[in-house]
Amino acid sequence: MSKVIIIDDEFLARSMVKEYLKKHPQLEIVAECSDGFEGLKAIQEHQPDLIFLDIQMPKISGFEMLELVENPPAVIFATAFDEYAIKAFDAHAIDYLLKPFDQERFDKAVARFAAQNKPTAIENTKELLNDAQLPGSNSRIVVKNGSKIKIIPVQEVFYLEAADDFVKIFTKEGYYLKNKTMTFFESFLPADMFVRSHRSFIVNIQEITRIDPYEKDGHVAILKNGAKINVSRNGYAKLKNVLGL
C-alpha cells in the first residue's frame, strides 16, 4: 500500500486524477490539496510515497513547494504546458503527465513509479530540483521560516553566503537558510543584478557602496548595511565588468 497526495489548484484536475486512481487500489489517497501551502503541510503530516503535482498554482509553484520539503517523495507532475520544465523531467527520469491525459498514459506513469525503488525516486526528485532552471521563477526565492513560508523578491536580497550544505540568504530581516548550492543560485539569480564575488559569496550589486583593497590580492565589498563581503581576484574582475568600471 502506498500513500498518495494530489496537489492541484483546480478541482476538476484533481477529480481527474482521483478517477484514474480507482484502477490502482494499492495507491491510497491520503490528502487532496489546492495549493502549495496545504501541500507542504499534508506532505509533512502524511509522509506520502508519491505525489501528483501541478506546477502553476497560487502563491508558490509546485517546484517552489517541493524545494521546501525536506525529504521529497516520488513525484509525478501533471501540467498543461511547460516546455522548459519537460526537458528537466526527462533528464531526471521523473514522469510528467501533459494535461489532458488518458487512463492509459496515467497507468504508465504509475507503473513507472511502482518499478522504481524508493531511494532512487527520492534521489531523482532531489536532482531535478538542483538542476532544473525553471522558467519565470527567478524573480523570487521561497524559503521556510519555522513553519511559515516566506517569499523573498530577489531585489530584497542583500547577499548570499555559503554555509555547509546550505546557503544563507541575507535580507533586511536577517538571514534565511535554503538547502541549495551556490552554483545553483549563481545561475538562478539574474546575472545583471547578482555577482558571485567569491567562492562563498554572491552579492547584490545594488547594495554595494564601495570596494576596498584587502590584504595582498583581494578586495572587500562594503554594503549599504555595513556588511563586508569577500571579493576574490576573479570576483573583482566580474564585479568591475558588471558595474561597468
Added chain:
Amino acid sequence: MSPTTASSKKLVLSLVLGWVVVYIASAYVLKKLGLSTSVVITDSLVSTGLLLLASLLVINSAKYYLPSTYQLVGILLSALILSLLWLFISNSLLKITFRSSVAYLDFLQNSLLVRFVLGFFILIIVTTAATLLYNWQERQKENQRKADVEALSREAELFKLRQQLQPHFLFNSLNSINALIALDPPQARKMVQQLSDFLRGTLKKEESKMVTLEEEIGYLNLYLEIEKVRFGNRLQTRIDIGDDCKTALLPTLLLQPIVENAIKFGLYDTTGQTLITIHGHSEGNELIISVKNPFDPETSTPKKGTGFGLSSVKRRLYLLFARTDLLATGAEGNIFETIVKIPQQQ
C-alpha cells in the same frame, strides 16, 4: 571579419598586383624605346605610382558615393577628370626631375597623348571594378536586411498565433472537460460549446475591427464562464457597465487579455476567493474601462505582474490611436487596477 572587408582586401590586393604588372610593362616599353635605365625606373615609378594613388582615391570615393543612375556617365567622367589630373601632375614632376635632359623632355611631350589614353583606360577599369564591387556589396546588405525583416515578421506572426491559441488556457480547459465527462456530462457538453465559441471568436476577428462594448462583454463572458468552470468558486466576477456606454466602440478582443491578466495575477497571487471587477463608464468622449484584481503587495511586485500580458495591448492601442497614455496600471492596498481609455469618434 565580415565578407565586405574581406572582398575590399581582395580588391586592394589585386590593385597592387595590377600595379606591378603595369609598372613592369611601362618599364619594358620605355627600355625598348632606348631610354636609360635610371630614366626608365624613375619615369615608370612616377607615372604608375601616381596612377596607383588615383586608383586608391577612386576605390575610396566609390565606397561613399554610389551613383545609381547615370552610373556609366559617372564612371567616364571621374576617370576623365582623374586621368587629366594624373597626367598633369606626373608630367610636371617628370619635367622637374629631368629638366636638364632635352631629349627626354621631347619624348615626354610626344608621348602625352599615349600616356593619357593608357591612364584613362586603366582608371576606367579600376572605377568600374570598384563600382561593381560596391554595388554588389550593397545588394548583399540589402538582401540580408530583407531576410532579417522577413524572419522577424514571421516570428511575430507565429507568436501572435500562439498567443491567440493560448495553449495554457486551452489545455487546462480540455483537462476540465475530460474530468467533467465522468462527473457531469451535460456540463462537459456545455463547456465544449463555450470553448468552441470562444476559439471561433478569437480566430475570425480582425485586429482593426471595432465592436460595441456590449458585444465585447458578451465575448468576455464566454471566456469567464470557462474560467469559472476551471477554478470553481475561487473565481468571482462582477461586471458593471453603465447604460450610456453599451454602444461605445472599442477594438475587438481588447479587454480579454486585460481580464486574463487580472485573473492570472489574482488567482495565482492569492489563495482563497478572488473577485475580479470590470467597470465601464464614459468620460468626455472617452470610454473608460477599469479591471481590478486582488494581489499580495508583500510578495509580488505589481510591475512584474503587468509587464508581459499588457505590453501587446499597449502596442495595439498605440497602433490604432497613436497614443501611449491609454493604458495605465496602479495598485492601492491589495487591489491592482488596470485602466484602459478608448477614444470615441464624435
